[in-house]
Amino acid sequence: MIIFYSRTVLADQATLEGDEMTHCTRVLRKQTGDLILITDGHGKLYEATIGMITKNALHCHIKKTVRETLHPCSYAICTTPTKNPARLEWFVEKATEIGIREIVLFFAARSEKKNVNEQRLHNILISAMKQSGNLILPKLVICKNTADALEYCKTYKHRFMAYCGEEAPCLSDLTKVGEDTIVLIGPEGDFTSEEVETARKHAFQVVSLGDARLRTETAGIVALMMMHLAR
Amino acid sequence: MIIFYSRTVLADQATLEGDEMTHCTRVLRKQTGDLILITDGHGKLYEATIGMITKNALHCHIKKTVRETLHPCSYAICTTPTKNPARLEWFVEKATEIGIREIVLFFAARSEKKNVNEQRLHNILISAMKQSGNLILPKLVICKNTADALEYCKTYKHRFMAYCGEEAPCLSDLTKVGEDTIVLIGPEGDFTSEEVETARKHAFQVVSLGDARLRTETAGIVALMMMHLAR
Numbered sequence: 227m228i229i230f231y232s233r234t235v236l237a238d239q240a241t242l243e244g245d246e247m248t249h250c251t252r253v254l255r256k257q258t259g260d261l262i263l264i265t266d267g268h269g270k271l272y273e274a275t276i277g278m279i280t281k282n283a284l285h286c287h288i289k290k291t292v293r294e295t296l297h298p299c300s301y302a303i304c305t306t307p308t309k310n311p312a313r314l315e316w317f318v319e320k321a322t323e324i325g326i327r328e329i330v331l332f333f334a335a336r337s338e339k340k341n342v343n344e345q346r347l348h349n350i351l352i353s354a355m356k357q358s359g360n361l362i363l364p365k366l367v368i369c370k371n372t373a374d375a376l377e378y379c380k381t382y383k384h385r386f387m388a389y390c391g392e393e394a395p396c397l398s399d400l401t402k403v404g405e406d407t408i409v410l411i412g413p414e415g416d417f418t419s420e421e422v423e424t425a426r427k428h429a430f431q432v433v434s435l436g437d438a439r440l441r442t443e444t445a446g447i448v449a450l451m452m453m454h455l456a457r
Numbered sequence: 458m459i460i461f462y463s464r465t466v467l468a469d470q471a472t473l474e475g476d477e478m479t480h481c482t483r484v485l486r487k488q489t490g491d492l493i494l495i496t497d498g499h500g501k502l503y504e505a506t507i508g509m510i511t512k513n514a515l516h517c518h519i520k521k522t523v524r525e526t527l528h529p530c531s532y533a534i535c536t537t538p539t540k541n542p543a544r545l546e547w548f549v550e551k552a553t554e555i556g557i558r559e560i561v562l563f564f565a566a567r568s569e570k571k572n573v574n575e576q577r578l579h580n581i582l583i584s585a586m587k588q589s590g591n592l593i594l595p596k597l598v599i600c601k602n603t604a605d606a607l608e609y610c611k612t613y614k615h616r617f618m619a620y621c622g623e624e625a626p627c628l629s630d631l632t633k634v635g636e637d638t639i640v641l642i643g644p645e646g647d648f649t650s651e652e653v654e655t656a657r658k659h660a661f662q663v664v665s666l667g668d669a670r671l672r673t674e675t676a677g678i679v680a681l682m683m684m685h686l687a688r
Contacts, residue, residue, distance in 0.1 A: 316547055323675045359670045398686055436685075439590040444554045451682040454667075455629055 242284040267363030269295035304330035305411040317443035322354035332375035336415035382408040401456035473515040498594030500526035535561035536642040548674035553585035563606035567646030613639040632687035
């Protein structure tokens with residue numbers, strides 16, 4: 227069951243552009259009149275027929291809503307780009323498959339990586355959303371430093387910080403099921419004590435993700451699973 | 458805290474060979490008399506001093522046991538090599554970081570991939586074990602087909618099969634904490650109905666890993682986390 231993503235769904239009209247259009251017309255050779263599935267990335271899956279095909283856009287007529295996600299994921303991860311970009315890309319793909327509300331990226335004091343390929347990450351989000359059948363495109367936010375990230379996270383009711391530097395309760399035991407929660411994951415070199423203190427001032431509670439020393443991207447997936455599986 | 462892995466620990470003597478020796482002498486420039494940490498991959502972490510360094514081996518004298526894992530992981534995953542080998546390698550690394558007893562690989566009826574680089578996977582197991590501080594090297598077993606894999610899994614008390622073809626209870630609700638359990642994960646094209654029936658005959662119970670359509674390697678990690686976090 228192939229799902230296409232449309233950025234622009236208006237009333238009973240949806241448009242496919244760029245890679246989505248190419249995939250539909252060039253790869254799958256769909257033509258005017260063919261029936262396809264489209265998601266708006268906001269929780270809705272539509273059945274639509276292909277109408278006019280222009281040079282840069284494929285115009286579709288929505289027939290009906292096939293499925294709707296009524297309970298979007300409440301959990302988010304705020305983490306740092308890994309030195310090896312492939313590791314961050316794995317995290318973004320897996321988190322989207324598992325289900326995540328938002329991925330906030332920031333450059334911490336000890337982050338070796340100082341930039342990210344935002345477009346590439348966005349494409350990974352879209353393909354993982356389509357592949358997994360999750361109908362909600364996670365939001366991707368990039369903050370230039372720790373202070374900005376902490377400020378941005380204020381909108382979350384529950385704020386946790388995975389920090390290896392001290393004894394802390396496990397995230398599994400603190401998660402409030404279904405309530406907006408964000409978990410802060412540090413860089414390969416972990417947070418500086420200053421960053422930990424600033425996070426505390428922003429009401430972040432230090433949590434543990436277990437005994438193993440996890441890589442940044444693994445910690446992100448483990449934290450997300452702990453929230454998803456909390457009882 | 459760098460940990461070295463020694464295949465051969467006898468009484469108070471441990472030997473580092475191959476990559477472990479190279480990493481210790483060439484990369485970290487350790488010399489005779491230096492103190493290092495060694496794990497036997499069976500749950501023990503030793504403090505040892507470097508003794509004689511020969512062409513092919515680095516001989517160490519164990520001073521004391523620093524740490525010991527008393528409760529090895531009871532959970533295992535039996536899965537199929539992915540078409541893209543990087544996806545399987547990602548699974549092997551992440552599963553080792555999170556903690557897994559055994560990884561059983563097999564070639565299912567619909568597996569597109571017909572071979573694996575066993576040595577490469579073994580090296581990933583070792584480096585992930587060392588990096589995570591888990592002192593137990595997961596066992597890697599390769600079975601040539603589904604029948605052999607199902608036969609091999611008989612030693613596990615609880616056997617589950619993640620199959621998308623039917624309604625099933627969630628693995629989280631069925632896991633018996635700390636009891637030997639293995640979860641069977643199908644290939645990209647899922648199991649054939651014949652394979653599902655054969656698995657049932659081998660006492661595998663069909664389980665769900667949630668609503669999302671997960672890639673093979675993601676399903677493996679989600680299943681492992683569900684077992685680890687079961688209450």
